[in-house]
Amino acid sequence: MDTSNLLQFLLAGLTTGSVYALIALGFTVILNSTDVINVAQGEMVMLGGVFAVTFVKLLGLPAGVAILAAVLLVALLGAVMHTTVIAPVRHAPPMTFVMITLAVSVILSSSAALIWGSDPMHIPSLVGDQPYVLFGAALAPQILWILGVAATTMVGLHVFYNRTRVGQAMLACNIDRDMAALVGIDVRRMVLSSFMLGAAMAGLAGALVTPLTSVSVYVGLTYTLKGFAAAVFGGLGKSQGAVVGGLGLGLLEAFGSGLLSTGYRDFISLSVILLVLLVRPSGLLGSRLES
Amino acid sequence: MLGLGLLLGIGCQQATPAAPTQVAAATKLAAASAPVATFAPATAATAIAKAPSTPAPAKPTKSPYKLGLLVALTGPQASGGSREKDPTLFAVDEINAAGGIDGHPLEVIVEDNQTSAQVGVTRLNKLISEDKVAAVIGDVGSAAMAYSPILAKSGVPFMFNGATLSVTEHGNKWMFRDIPSDRYVVIQILRYMTQELGVNRIALLLETSAYGEGAGQMFEEYSKRGGLGVEIVAQEKFQINDVDLTPQVTKLKSANPQAIVVWSASSAGAIGVRNARNVGLDVPIFAAVGMIQPGVIDAAGPAAEKLIAGAYGIVPGEDVEQVKSATATLKRFVKNFSAKYPGREISFWELMSYDGLRIIADGLRRAGSDDRAKLRDAIEQTQSFEGTLGVHSFSIANHDGVKEDAIVLMQFNGGKWERLWPK
Numbered sequence: 001m002d003t004s005n006l007l008q009f010l011l012a013g014l015t016t017g018s019v020y021a022l023i024a025l026g027f028t029v030i031l032n033s034t035d036v037i038n039v040a041q042g043e044m045v046m047l048g049g050v051f052a053v054t055f056v057k058l059l060g061l062p063a064g065v066a067i068l069a070a071v072l073l074v075a076l077l078g079a080v081m082h083t084t085v086i087a088p089v090r091h092a093p094p095m096t097f098v099m100i101t102l103a104v105s106v107i108l109s110s111s112a113a114l115i116w117g118s119d120p121m122h123i124p125s126l127v128g129d130q131p132y133v134l135f136g137a138a139l140a141p142q143i144l145w146i147l148g149v150a151a152t153t154m155v156g157l158h159v160f161y162n163r164t165r166v167g168q169a170m171l172a173c174n175i176d177r178d179m180a181a182l183v184g185i186d187v188r189r190m191v192l193s194s195f196m197l198g199a200a201m202a203g204l205a206g207a208l209v210t211p212l213t214s215v216s217v218y219v220g221l222t223y224t225l226k227g228f229a230a231a232v233f234g235g236l237g238k239s240q241g242a243v244v245g246g247l248g249l250g251l252l253e254a255f256g257s258g259l260l261s262t263g264y265r266d267f268i269s270l271s272v273i274l275l276v277l278l279v280r281p282s283g284l285l286g287s288r289l290e291s
Numbered sequence: 292m293l294g295l296g297l298l299l300g301i302g303c304q305q306a307t308p309a310a311p312t313q314v315a316a317a318t319k320l321a322a323a324s325a326p327v328a329t330f331a332p333a334t335a336a337t338a339i340a341k342a343p344s345t346p347a348p349a350k351p352t353k354s355p356y357k358l359g360l361l362v363a364l365t366g367p368q369a370s371g372g373s374r375e376k377d378p379t380l381f382a383v384d385e386i387n388a389a390g391g392i393d394g395h396p397l398e399v400i401v402e403d404n405q406t407s408a409q410v411g412v413t414r415l416n417k418l419i420s421e422d423k424v425a426a427v428i429g430d431v432g433s434a435a436m437a438y439s440p441i442l443a444k445s446g447v448p449f450m451f452n453g454a455t456l457s458v459t460e461h462g463n464k465w466m467f468r469d470i471p472s473d474r475y476v477v478i479q480i481l482r483y484m485t486q487e488l489g490v491n492r493i494a495l496l497l498e499t500s501a502y503g504e505g506a507g508q509m510f511e512e513y514s515k516r517g518g519l520g521v522e523i524v525a526q527e528k529f530q531i532n533d534v535d536l537t538p539q540v541t542k543l544k545s546a547n548p549q550a551i552v553v554w555s556a557s558s559a560g561a562i563g564v565r566n567a568r569n570v571g572l573d574v575p576i577f578a579a580v581g582m583i584q585p586g587v588i589d590a591a592g593p594a595a596e597k598l599i600a601g602a603y604g605i606v607p608g609e610d611v612e613q614v615k616s617a618t619a620t621l622k623r624f625v626k627n628f629s630a631k632y633p634g635r636e637i638s639f640w641e642l643m644s645y646d647g648l649r650i651i652a653d654g655l656r657r658a659g660s661d662d663r664a665k666l667r668d669a670i671e672q673t674q675s676f677e678g679t680l681g682v683h684s685f686s687i688a689n690h691d692g693v694k695e696d697a698i699v700l701m702q703f704n705g706g707k708w709e710r711l712w713p714k
Contacts (some may be wrong), residue, residue: 005541008570013535019534110365118369119586120558127595131569138570212565213534214558214590218367222532258538263499263528 004136009258010251015212017250018038019205021222024242025157025235026201031237032174033194036086036097040105042224043112044199048074049114053121059097063126067207071200078199082192105220122214134259146208153201154243170194198258201247211267230254233273235270237285244284249273296601320655327566338554345431351391357659359652361429362452366406367531367557371584372430374640375452376401379428381628382648392655394629398588399648400424408434412441419445425652425661426450426670429645431441435501439463448654450647450666454580456505459690467670467690469647470639470680473502473696477509480509480577481519483599483700483712488575494525494548496563498555503528506579524548531557542565550574556581561590565693568594575599583607583701583708598703599711603643603693604680606701606708607636608694614710621679639680650692 009145023045028032030038051073055066087102127141132219160167172180173190181187205223206215234245249269258270359642363372378470383397393568400422404411411434413431418546419441426448433449435458436602442465443450449466452456454473457465484490495510497503507526513519525546527539540563541549553560553575560582567576579601582588588595606623609615611625624645635641653676654669655661673692683692704709 002545005545008541009538011702012535012541091552113365118365118373119584120370120590121586122558122589123542123590125594129565129569133571180625209534211592213562214559214586216367216370216586218369219532254535254538259542261528262539262542266530 002136004281005258007135007137009254011137012206012258013140013251013254014144014247015250017072017247018147019141019209020230020249021243021246022150022153022201022205023210023223024230024246025154025239026205027227027231028198028237028242029157029194029201029224030198030276031214031231032076033191033198034082034086034090034097034171036101036229037094038198039098039101040220041133041202041227042220043060043105043108044074044078044190044202045223045227046112046207046215046217046220047077047108047220048203050116050121050206050217051203051289052207052210053123053215054116057121058124063123063211066123067126067204070207071203074206075196075200078196079192083198085214086195087192090265096228105224109217109220116217118217119164120214120216121210124213125211137246140212142212145211150207153204154239157208163276166190168194169195196279229270229273232283233276235285236287238255238283241285241287246286294362298530299666305371307524351387351394351396353391356392356395357398357422357424358401358648359415359422359424359429359498360399360401360425361411361414361418361427362401363406363430364401364403368406369657370586372403372406372558372638373604373642374638375381375430376542377632377635378628378641378644379648381631382645386628386649386652390654391674394658395655395661397652397655399647403427404434407534408437408703409510414439415441419447424435425663425666426651427653428452428644435466436461439466446663448663448670450651450670452647455501456509457501458541461597464668464671464690467685467692467693468685469604469650469651469678469692470643470693471695471697472606473506473694474509474697475691476580477513478508478519478545478695479698479700480552480599480601481513481521483576484560484575485519487712488550489522490549490575492524492547492549493521494537494543494546495527496543496551496553496555496560496567497526497528498557498560499528499530499624502556502558502579503554504667506552508643529555529559529563531555531559533559534562535656536566537562537570540570540572543567543569545553548574550577552577553582554579556584556587558587560593564591564598565594577601584638584640588703595703596705599701600701600708602699602708603639605637607638608707618677618679618681620677624679642679646680646692650676650683651680 026041030036035074048070051065051070055061055069056063081104127145131138131140158197161171170190172185173187177187230245230249231242233248235241252269252272253265257265260268309681338643339365362375363369378401381442383399387396387554401415404414415438418427418700428450428709430452435455451468454470456473459468495507497507510523514521514523525543527538529539549558553563564576578598582600583606605614607612610623650673654666658665658669673683673685681693681697699706699710700712
């Protein structure tokens with residue numbers, strides 16, 4: 001196996017990995033603010049892609065604008081979801097939320113199938129399709145986009161939480177809602193914003209990846225599973241954990257299928273994750289739930 | 292609450308048998324247009340003396356002959372499954388409008404297998420024991436092997452709308468197929484490669500499903516034989532919901548093949564084509580028929596250019612009048628179906644569904660009853676039955692209606708499929 005192949009696997013792993021990382025980050029943001037594992041997260045990814053396709057094909061918007069609009073619409077949908085089925089039962093046990101979000105996930109994918117049908121949909125790449133060649137490895141321009149936007153989002157989220165008042169307020173709500181309320185933070189608004197932010201990140205992942213992979217209304221569950229695996233792998237509830245877990249899962253898949261067997265990709269990546277969790281039950285960077 | 296209602300609504304829609312609307316539609320069609328009867332002679336050609344010879348088709352009045360349609364209306368394969376329903380029911384409407392089968396109207400009960408073999412098995416059992424259908428038509432996914440023992444035990448003929456190799460090649464005398472087996476697609480691709488391109492080192496990129504793996508076995512079988520002999524220098528697999536196949540195509544590239552074959556019915560296959568071009572695999576790429584489905588090829592983007600795929604009948608966007616190999620039945624179907632469903636793309640899904648129902652109807656007519664065993668024998672005795680995909684003939688040893696002469700290789704040029712070979 002020569003080095004250009006290894007580089008090719010690395011690029012492939014980083015690309016899928018950063019998509020997983022975005023989804024895992026969305027999980028984390030929502031989990032931290034509401035204690036909800038949002039099983040519908042994958043459907044938000046799907047809708048991000050489907051909305052972007054619709055805006056490009058139906059309204060003729062330029063791809064960049066379409067992606068932005070899709071992300072906003074998914075965030076709005078997140079707000080609707082939070083207001084209608086999450087907030088009214090906010091003291092319910094965690095399993096209730098799993099059931100609620102599972103139901104939402106089925107409703108979203110079935111409704112999407114009714115509206116958009118079951119054919120795969122696709123939009124052209126934002127930045128052309130001619131690949132760059134880097135030390136013998138090919139690099140599609142859209143991959144740079146995904147990596148760039150994902151990295152910017154992750155850094156942005158970090159800065160947002162640590163350097164802005166709203167971010168600090170959200171963080172405060174994550175740590176202790178009652179205390180946050182006592183110091184005058186509008187907890188309800190912060191929790192709603194967090195939920196929208198989490199949905200938006202999933203929508204962004206979907207919109208970004210659609211030019212590379214196309215989207216169909218049935219991809220949601222796969223993304224939910226990958227994003228969740230990534231979040232647990234990195235350390236459930238930690239933003240850095242989500243990023244590490246997402247990239248880790250992507251790289252495991254790429255090198256697992258590249259160096260060992262492509263037919264057993266999921267077997268390989270999930271076995272490694274299982275082993276890591278047996279040694280470190282709270283994930284690579286430790287779970288928030290640990291303390 | 293609203294959500295729950297929506298869910299229930301969807302559930303009901305799928306579970307409702309099509310029968311009532313069917314009969315209504317049939318009567319409407321009969322009332323509206325008498326010339327519909329013109330389609331009958333082609334069917335009557337192979338039918339024995341029992342075919343209705345009344346000049347004006349009477350409304351069928353005897354007890355209905357029941358058939359099951361078991362397809363994927365939801366789940367990842369729904370894109371194809373939902374294309375099978377309308378043409379099947381369209382054939383039923385035509386037959387009922389022309390007087391049914393010796394006065395028995397056809398009634399089709401539609402069931403959704405949700406792209407799952409488990410669900411498919413329960414629905415199949417329901418069709419057989421509750422609805423008491425005479426025969427079932429349906430798609431494969433990977434369910435054919437799960438259905439096989441049930442069909443053999445209950446003695447129910449099944450017409451498969453699926454090219455997966457194993458369907459007719461594992462000795463179940465109740466299983467028939469209305470489109471060419473993948474065996475013949477593989478043979479045609481290998482012929483073109485060796486005779487026209489002089490290729491003898493190929494690499495395979497296969498979907499992990501009965502569809503992809505069955506084709507892989509075929510290529511291996513023929514690679515060792517003389518004449519079509521090619522060497523398979525690399526073989527990689529992927530799953531139907533994969534989003535990136537870069538590792539796979541990178542490995543294929545290292546083996547330095549002269550051509551690659553992508554066998555898939557999902558957009559993951561198209562992603563593979565794109566990834567292959569991206570890593571600089573500049574050799575001819577061949578694809579399975581599944582790649583011609585609407586929407587699937589889009590995921591390849593500009594990388595789809597020059598892709599070669601097997602096809603049957605006609606492909607979407609093609610003018611049937613310009614197709615030399617088109618049968619009269621195909622031309623008539625395209626005209627009438629497009630009149631009923633304006634703007635609908637017609638692909639092999641529509642054609643095989645239409646042919647499958649009509650082959651069974653022809654069998655029922657010759658069997659003279661809806662007895663399952665008699666119907667099975669009648670289907671097996673079908674000779675030179677003209678359909679849309681070609682002329683179907685079955686025998687004890689052969690349960691594939693059409694073979695390699697029904698296959699054409701298409702090439703994707705400037706955003707549309709064009710006939711490549713045979714000319």
